[in-house]
Amino acid sequence: MSGIGFGFAEGRKADGSGARRALLDPRTKIALLVTMPTVLLSGAGGSHTAPLAIVFALVAAALLLSCGNIATAVFGILAVAFTQALWTLLAPLASGGAYMSLYLMHGIMVHLIPCMLMAAYAVSTTTVSEFILGMEKLHVPPLITIPLSVMFRFFPTVIEEATSVNDAMRMRDIRLGGRNVGKMVEYRLVPIMMSSLRIGEELSAASLTRGLGAPTKRTSICEIGFRAQDIVVLTICAFALVAVFAIMFGLVS
Amino acid sequence: MIELKNINFVYGSESAELIASMDKSAAAQDPAADAATTLDAGLQDEQAAPKALRGDSSDADGRLHDVNLSIEDGQFVLITGPSGCGKSTVLRLINGLIPHYYPGTLNGEVKIDGVDIASQELYETGLKVGTVFQNPRSQFFNVDTDSELAFACENRGMDPGVILDRMSATVERFDIESLMGRSIFRLSGGEKQKIACASIDVGDPRIVLLDEPSANLDFDATMRLRELIRLWKEQGRTIVAAEHRISYLWDLIDRAVIMSSGRIVADLDTPESRQLSDAQLAELGLRTTTPESPSEVELPAVGSDDAALTLNDFRFSYRTGLFAREKERRSKTAEPTIDFSGTRIAMGKVTAIVGPNGSGKTTLLNCLCGLERRCKGTIDLNGEACDRRALRGKVFMVMQDVNHQLFTESALEEVRISMETNGEQADDDALHHILAQVDLDAFADRHPMSLSGGQKQRLAVACALASGSDILLFDEPTSGLDYRHMQQTADLMKGLREMGKTLVVVTHDSEFIRSCCDCTLAIKNGRPA
Amino acid sequence: MDKESTRLNGKDLINVGIFTAIISVMMILISFIGFIPYLMPTYCIFMPLLIGIPWMLFATKVNKFGMVLIMGILLGIVLMLTGMGWYAMPLCIVVSLIAEFIMKSGDYKSAKKDILAHGIFSLWVFGSYIPIFLTAEQYWADRGSYGEEYIATAMSIFQPWLAPIMIVACFVFGVIGAWIGLKVMKKHFVKAGIV
Numbered sequence A: 001m002s003g004i005g006f007g008f009a010e011g012r013k014a015d016g017s018g019a020r021r022a023l024l025d026p027r028t029k030i031a032l033l034v035t036m037p038t039v040l041l042s043g044a045g046g047s048h049t050a051p052l053a054i055v056f057a058l059v060a061a062a063l064l065l066s067c068g069n070i071a072t073a074v075f076g077i078l079a080v081a082f083t084q085a086l087w088t089l090l091a092p093l094a095s096g097g098a099y100m101s102l103y104l105m106h107g108i109m110v111h112l113i114p115c116m117l118m119a120a121y122a123v124s125t126t127t128v129s130e131f132i133l134g135m136e137k138l139h140v141p142p143l144i145t146i147p148l149s150v151m152f153r154f155f156p157t158v159i160e161e162a163t164s165v166n167d168a169m170r171m172r173d174i175r176l177g178g179r180n181v182g183k184m185v186e187y188r189l190v191p192i193m194m195s196s197l198r199i200g201e202e203l204s205a206a207s208l209t210r211g212l213g214a215p216t217k218r219t220s221i222c223e224i225g226f227r228a229q230d231i232v233v234l235t236i237c238a239f240a241l242v243a244v245f246a247i248m249f250g251l252v253s
Numbered sequence B: 001m002i003e004l005k006n007i008n009f010v011y012g013s014e015s016a017e018l019i020a021s022m023d024k025s026a027a028a029q030d031p032a033a034d035a036a037t038t039l040d041a042g043l044q045d046e047q048a049a050p051k052a053l054r055g056d057s058s059d060a061d062g063r064l065h066d067v068n069l070s071i072e073d074g075q076f077v078l079i080t081g082p083s084g085c086g087k088s089t090v091l092r093l094i095n096g097l098i099p100h101y102y103p104g105t106l107n108g109e110v111k112i113d114g115v116d117i118a119s120q121e122l123y124e125t126g127l128k129v130g131t132v133f134q135n136p137r138s139q140f141f142n143v144d145t146d147s148e149l150a151f152a153c154e155n156r157g158m159d160p161g162v163i164l165d166r167m168s169a170t171v172e173r174f175d176i177e178s179l180m181g182r183s184i185f186r187l188s189g190g191e192k193q194k195i196a197c198a199s200i201d202v203g204d205p206r207i208v209l210l211d212e213p214s215a216n217l218d219f220d221a222t223m224r225l226r227e228l229i230r231l232w233k234e235q236g237r238t239i240v241a242a243e244h245r246i247s248y249l250w251d252l253i254d255r256a257v258i259m260s261s262g263r264i265v266a267d268l269d270t271p272e273s274r275q276l277s278d279a280q281l282a283e284l285g286l287r288t289t290t291p292e293s294p295s296e297v298e299l300p301a302v303g304s305d306d307a308a309l310t311l312n313d314f315r316f317s318y319r320t321g322l323f324a325r326e327k328e329r330r331s332k333t334a335e336p337t338i339d340f341s342g343t344r345i346a347m348g349k350v351t352a353i354v355g356p357n358g359s360g361k362t363t364l365l366n367c368l369c370g371l372e373r374r375c376k377g378t379i380d381l382n383g384e385a386c387d388r389r390a391l392r393g394k395v396f397m398v399m400q401d402v403n404h405q406l407f408t409e410s411a412l413e414e415v416r417i418s419m420e421t422n423g424e425q426a427d428d429d430a431l432h433h434i435l436a437q438v439d440l441d442a443f444a445d446r447h448p449m450s451l452s453g454g455q456k457q458r459l460a461v462a463c464a465l466a467s468g469s470d471i472l473l474f475d476e477p478t479s480g481l482d483y484r485h486m487q488q489t490a491d492l493m494k495g496l497r498e499m500g501k502t503l504v505v506v507t508h509d510s511e512f513i514r515s516c517c518d519c520t521l522a523i524k525n526g527r528p529a
Numbered sequence C: 001m002d003k004e005s006t007r008l009n010g011k012d013l014i015n016v017g018i019f020t021a022i023i024s025v026m027m028i029l030i031s032f033i034g035f036i037p038y039l040m041p042t043y044c045i046f047m048p049l050l051i052g053i054p055w056m057l058f059a060t061k062v063n064k065f066g067m068v069l070i071m072g073i074l075l076g077i078v079l080m081l082t083g084m085g086w087y088a089m090p091l092c093i094v095v096s097l098i099a100e101f102i103m104k105s106g107d108y109k110s111a112k113k114d115i116l117a118h119g120i121f122s123l124w125v126f127g128s129y130i131p132i133f134l135t136a137e138q139y140w141a142d143r144g145s146y147g148e149e150y151i152a153t154a155m156s157i158f159q160p161w162l163a164p165i166m167i168v169a170c171f172v173f174g175v176i177g178a179w180i181g182l183k184v185m186k187k188h189f190v191k192a193g194i195v
Helices: A026-040 A046-066 A070-093 A096-125 A128-137 A142-171 A181-208 A228-248 B013-020 B031-035 B038-043 B087-095 B145-156 B160-174 B189-202 B219-234 B278-284 B326-330 B361-368 B388-394 B411-420 B428-437 B453-466 B483-498 B510-516 C010-035 C037-061 C067-084 C088-105 C111-143 C147-153 C162-190
Strands: B002-011 B064-071 B076-080 B104-112 B129-132 B207-211 B238-242 B255-260 B263-268 B308-312 B315-317 B337-339 B344-346 B350-354 B378-381 B384-386 B395-398 B471-475 B502-506 B519-524
Touching: A026 A046, A026 A096, A026 A128, A026 A228, A026 C067, A046 A070, A046 A096, A070 A096, A096 C067, A096 C111, A128 A142, A128 B145, A142 A181, A142 C010, A142 C067, A181 C010, A181 C037, A181 C162, B002 B087, B064 B087, B064 B263, B076 B087, B087 B104, B087 B129, B087 B207, B087 B238, B129 B189, B145 B160, B145 B189, B160 B189, B160 B219, B189 B219, B219 B238, B337 B361, B344 B502, B350 B361, B350 B483, B350 B510, B361 B395, B361 B471, B361 B502, B384 B388, B388 B395, B395 B453, B411 B428, B411 B453, B428 B453, B453 B483, B483 B502, B483 B510, C010 C037, C010 C067, C037 C067, C037 C111, C037 C162, C067 C088, C067 C111, C088 C111, C111 C162
Parallel strands: B076 B238, B076 B255, B129 B207, B207 B238, B350 B502, B350 B519, B395 B471, B471 B502
Antiparallel strands: B002 B064, B002 B104, B255 B263, B308 B344, B308 B378, B315 B337, B378 B384
């Protein structure tokens, strides 16, 4: 997952200046993340929306390419192509249980992959600060944005700790299988949780001394805002959602 | 002006839990961790295990007795003393963490410019007081450096334009342009501490508190930290630092307050009074006041006729690009290739590995204990070439963060699983014997995490002994330790050497090197220097 | 220190963030099993089972209303950011609220209630499956209900009737997982004096 660092193109500053300002406002990306799955699962659902899903996938992949995430884009396209090929070739030959399995796998993939690609794009081109600011502008309260920030900040830490504990187990030559699986889980989870607790306490103290939790409204050095491309994308999303609801409620066929 | 008047303070049981889970740095003896002793019998939770004595620490537990302290504006005060003396407690009183974050029983007054701190909210106190803590990894709230610098001011609701101006001023003053626009996770420890200092600086605090900021830093990074602190002093800020490693600050301070067991025992406010002899330092429980780079400690390299283990083909390259792991990306200073081929390490002796940060010391340790998968080299041990798998059975590493390598629910169990990796069935007597060798037999049933830092380290050593390893590696075993505990660790090393073990210690602690190491191996840029 | 009884303070919010991070990482790691599509339903077993351990530790830090709800919402956001869409969100909110009320009814001191609450909370795992079941519904809508077709496919996964089974599994294994979590807590965290 090294290509998908949260928000990072190195050199881009948190305030959006520097190397490249993101193409889209974070709120627009959220809109896309909400619209895409809805459309893909609309009345027609599953395999029926395959052509549409492929289009979405291509769009998401294009966006990913535009921000330099080549590996993910390529992987996504290949996955879609593979699934689609599998379906087209095998479906006519299959029947019964096999057919249903194929149908489901195809339907799931076709639905999931564009959404995941879109999510990958959103995550890799938005810094945490921009994301939080976007949410604040959507009137999401600090009660949610603060834990959200902490969560994103803590992901890499959990992984670091887990890796370290894993290394320690390897070094002591404690192997999986020799003992029961339950202990393996216990031996890993417990130190990770203890470490996390400890880091959490230190983090709390450090943050509180720097004013976290003050009643004043937070400001942000990030700059986000809707520009032409956002309006375009948002309009398309709006249309798509309206169309979906219209079909669902039978206003249009 | 900071005033502490007639302070008597005892941590509450909740605080003890908080601090028990906050084991400061690898092997630090956190004073308050030892506080969860028989302090609050009345408050003990019946379902909890009795928070019994924490062994070998001093009687102090961070509590304070009759502390009176006044600090003038612009003074640079160092508070030091053995572990548990209460120096961190004093800082916590000034920045308000006591009583708002660490509950306890507080008698007396803490005032800044006449305003009582205990009655102020933390964020209000934070306007005047900035604190730098000791663990670079756990202080930062944001994932990128710019946001971290802006954090304090954003919380205050300041205008973004003003914040950006202040940030530019700080960046220029601290010369950290190269650190901007980067992920904090990819910075080295020293760089993280710089960012921590910078984030305080942007907030323009009149008072700066430093709680053992150099504990996890190597020599060079500590010197760079010293520069930042000197800048602050020049700006006329009031600085209060709590430290064990006093040498890098000793000549900058205006005043040294020495504490012991919760009381102030000495207040040295003239340069003359601070000329202390080694004997006086030892009596006060203090570390040396003379800074010395570890590479300056003169020790012989391995003699050609000494029994030694030889590293063969110990080399590999960092992966770059797509598959590079985080740790590798962080090492911007190191060349992409590590090459320790032909290096010899004396057997039966204590070898200190010294070198600047990022030079590959920890990598060498990882290779030595068979952890680094991509290192295909072997080691000639007693004529036998040992590959990675064989090494795992013969080499044991005590990691920098010992907490990561203790998994079970009792010291006895911990030693048991190490013995079982040998394929032997562990009988209790043998296990107790091993624990006795490291002086931990009394703690056989204690949970490893309830032990103090030094005890955990000894437990890890016990596991090493149980696993039959003859080669023991240590990664910074003395970071954050006070004088007495550093000596204890040195004694432990000597004891292990007597047992015939070969010890390899990565350390930047020159006092420690002098105390127990026999040879050095200097590393630079991934190669022996 | 006077207790601000009901307002969530900075420390509470940070705790929520930390534990949600731990749970999210576990979720993502466990979800790699799903690489083999036939094993996907097993999420409902393994996720609640393993997540019970951090949950019980989290429960010791929960003593005010709102922390569990925020965790639920955050998990919903994580699911959205991993491409699972927004379908899980309503589910997350509902189960979090129910879990909240359960825990509150025990005055935040009852381990039994914490265990029960996790059973309900674990239904969030089912959130990722909603689109799959909707797709399956669609399949049947398309094919009508040809007799032999039905029998022939009876052995394959993701029948609509699998859904209730998975939901129950989430609950059952959530309770078991939390119960295990309590044991782990006592064995380690309580013994170490951290809780």
